[in-house]
Amino acid sequence: MSPRPSRQTLANAIRVLSMDAVQQANSGHPGAPMGMADIAEVLWNDFLSHNPANPHWVNRDRFVLSNGHGSMLLYSLLHLSGYDLDIEDIRNFRQLHSKTPGHPEYGYAPGVETTTGPLGQGISNAVGMALAEKVLAAQFNQPNFKVVDHYTYTFMGDGCLMEGISHEACSYAGTLGLGKLIAFWDDNGISIDGDVEGWFTDDTPARFEAYGWQVVRDVDGHNANDIKQAIEQAQKETNKPTLICCKTVIGSGAPNKEGTHHVHGAPLGAEEIAATRKALGWTAPAFEIPAEVKNAWDANDKGEQAEAQWEELLEAYVAEYPDLADELLRRLSGELSADWAEKSEAFVQAAQQAGETIASRKASLNTLNGYGPLLPELLGGSADLTGSNLTKWSGCTDVDGTNANGNYLHYGVREFGMSAIQNGIALHGGFIPYGATFLTFSDYARNAVRMAALMKLRNIFVFTHDSIGLGEDGPTHQSVEHVSSLRLIPNLDVWRPCDAVESAVAWKYAVENESTPSALIFTRQNVQHQPRTADQVAAISKGGYILKDCEGEPQVILMATGSEVELATTAADVLAAEGVKVRVLSMPCTDLFDRQDMAYKESILPASVTARVAIEAGSTSLWYKYVGLQGAVIGLDRFGESAPAKELFEYFGITAEKLVEAAKNLI
Numbered sequence: 001m002s003p004r005p006s007r008q009t010l011a012n013a014i015r016v017l018s019m020d021a022v023q024q025a026n027s028g029h030p031g032a033p034m035g036m037a038d039i040a041e042v043l044w045n046d047f048l049s050h051n052p053a054n055p056h057w058v059n060r061d062r063f064v065l066s067n068g069h070g071s072m073l074l075y076s077l078l079h080l081s082g083y084d085l086d087i088e089d090i091r092n093f094r095q096l097h098s099k100t101p102g103h104p105e106y107g108y109a110p111g112v113e114t115t116t117g118p119l120g121q122g123i124s125n126a127v128g129m130a131l132a133e134k135v136l137a138a139q140f141n142q143p144n145f146k147v148v149d150h151y152t153y154t155f156m157g158d159g160c161l162m163e164g165i166s167h168e169a170c171s172y173a174g175t176l177g178l179g180k181l182i183a184f185w186d187d188n189g190i191s192i193d194g195d196v197e198g199w200f201t202d203d204t205p206a207r208f209e210a211y212g213w214q215v216v217r218d219v220d221g222h223n224a225n226d227i228k229q230a231i232e233q234a235q236k237e238t239n240k241p242t243l244i245c246c247k248t249v250i251g252s253g254a255p256n257k258e259g260t261h262h263v264h265g266a267p268l269g270a271e272e273i274a275a276t277r278k279a280l281g282w283t284a285p286a287f288e289i290p291a292e293v294k295n296a297w298d299a300n301d302k303g304e305q306a307e308a309q310w311e312e313l314l315e316a317y318v319a320e321y322p323d324l325a326d327e328l329l330r331r332l333s334g335e336l337s338a339d340w341a342e343k344s345e346a347f348v349q350a351a352q353q354a355g356e357t358i359a360s361r362k363a364s365l366n367t368l369n370g371y372g373p374l375l376p377e378l379l380g381g382s383a384d385l386t387g388s389n390l391t392k393w394s395g396c397t398d399v400d401g402t403n404a405n406g407n408y409l410h411y412g413v414r415e416f417g418m419s420a421i422q423n424g425i426a427l428h429g430g431f432i433p434y435g436a437t438f439l440t441f442s443d444y445a446r447n448a449v450r451m452a453a454l455m456k457l458r459n460i461f462v463f464t465h466d467s468i469g470l471g472e473d474g475p476t477h478q479s480v481e482h483v484s485s486l487r488l489i490p491n492l493d494v495w496r497p498c499d500a501v502e503s504a505v506a507w508k509y510a511v512e513n514e515s516t517p518s519a520l521i522f523t524r525q526n527v528q529h530q531p532r533t534a535d536q537v538a539a540i541s542k543g544g545y546i547l548k549d550c551e552g553e554p555q556v557i558l559m560a561t562g563s564e565v566e567l568a569t570t571a572a573d574v575l576a577a578e579g580v581k582v583r584v585l586s587m588p589c590t591d592l593f594d595r596q597d598m599a600y601k602e603s604i605l606p607a608s609v610t611a612r613v614a615i616e617a618g619s620t621s622l623w624y625k626y627v628g629l630q631g632a633v634i635g636l637d638r639f640g641e642s643a644p645a646k647e648l649f650e651y652f653g654i655t656a657e658k659l660v661e662a663a664k665n666l667i
Helices: 007-025 031-035 037-046 068-081 087-091 121-140 158-162 164-176 204-211 224-236 270-280 291-297 300-320 322-333 340-354 360-374 415-428 439-455 482-487 500-512 534-542 562-577 590-594 598-604 621-627 645-651 656-666
Strands: 062-065 152-157 181-187 214-220 242-247 378-382 408-410 432-438 460-464 493-495 518-521 545-548 556-560 582-586 612-615 632-634
Touching (some): 007 037, 007 068, 007 087, 007 270, 031 037, 031 068, 037 068, 037 152, 037 181, 037 224, 062 068, 062 121, 068 152, 121 164, 121 181, 121 322, 152 158, 158 164, 164 204, 164 415, 181 224, 204 242, 224 242, 300 322, 340 360, 340 500, 360 378, 360 500, 415 432, 415 439, 439 460, 439 518, 482 518, 493 500, 493 590, 534 545, 534 590, 545 562, 556 562, 556 621, 556 656, 562 582, 562 656, 612 621
Parallel strands (some): 062 152, 152 181, 378 432, 432 460, 460 518, 493 518, 556 582, 556 612, 612 632
16 A cells, blocks of 8 residues: 655645646636645644535534635535545636636535635634534533534635624624634735735734634644644634634745735746646646545545444434434424424414504514514524614523523624624524614625525525614614615515514515525514405515405506505505595515516506506615506605604605605506
């Protein structure tokens, strides 16, 4: 048997795969993969518990490449260790429909735990994964049965640490004492523009110590023994997350470009690649890994053994704690409880019968109180607005640094961090996360909401105080463009319910939707209950439906969402009294309505009726897709003012009277 290749040779396999793939694609980032190759080799070969044959093994360690531009590092690791990512996939780096896009994309290559690229979000996702592991372990582990027991590792560069979201998420991780979160800082001192000393001089180790992290300083990121000792030290600290500060040379191995920004985001070029091969002593041609190197990297046997040992533990756990085991496996599968469908539907019907006129944020809380006992997988929270968002239902227990056995998180004023952490929780499994803030602060959270939509996660974003109805806090807090802005994000279902019944349906749909995140938009002010038949209640889940109708074909169609639905029904009564045939559509989720078939859409919004008016207390432009160029939209295309809500609606002309006037003008 030939001797095992040296660690240097194993790390060099990452370097050559990365530089060759970037060269073939004629674009990409070889610097980070080459610079972090030695760290990755030690972590993946000596510590990472995973099974390439089963990338979804629930107790695997999670690995997140937060500096996602260095994606060839991850693709090289997955290929070398035995995942279903062959050399042709590596050759097709950055090509259309390949498993190896320019940044790691969740759902493309097996073993990619999250989509990264927007810097700082990967570390924030990792915080969510480590948080989910800690809470799930507290809820299900028993003495001698650590069935939930894994680490979350993340690589991050200077750019991740410059992004503000890293402050939000890492501060929170320290507060919660996430001892199984281990982060590696690739301290190479280089970003796209060059030497970071001109714009990044933070004392990063001191910063993380101030967060409550254990910090392992001054690790030589090219010395395997230093790296190994640092990881061992990190694993011994169970009450704090750990930052391992690895001093590296970007593009390590490229003799003429290493240590410079020239290797950060561009191919090395044929001449430099040849020089690198010579410097590394690598004689194999491009995209060819010697068998002894590939065999040394292969993790299938070790992974199979690790998963088999866990399966034995799980089997004993099932025998000792059958009810707990059933619940754990159900939650990890993403399935809802057997009585969910019946009891959630009963709650919707009860809400219709109760007929309450309340703020939809209060209706949301009532819904959580109804659904919460059916959903132990709910893990909710608020960005320091719990009492305003009304997200803490009666069965909530706080998760904090001293107690992980809970279901509610006080995220503090960290809207972006909260939303990215939610994504990590959703990706981990075992929970349906939700988090809340004021709608106007969705701007802070937006890119994480976008990432949830990009990954098609079951994640629920709750946004309250949805319009000028916020009132006296004024235009800084009054949402105008935000609902429309969220509707522009693909794969995001945006709900703006008009009363308690639509609020209950919105929550029900969001909980059940496994492949699309949801944004639930709620009012501060009271909204009037709308009478409905059973068929109308059922039609809410189509996103748009006839709430009030006339005999025969209408002369005019009014459509609205949220608090403006009651204005539409009031206007319809006035018009009907004057002999006008009018139909009112409630459109709580235009995204869902757009997905209905043409027959349904034509049945409620017939092309023959061109007199159409939409009303919504926000931006008007998106509504023209429903009213057409001949229709009218009553809304707000300017910022608000500070005054009581009722005065503002009058001042801006968002009233039933204006709706009647617009309808008459069209007729």
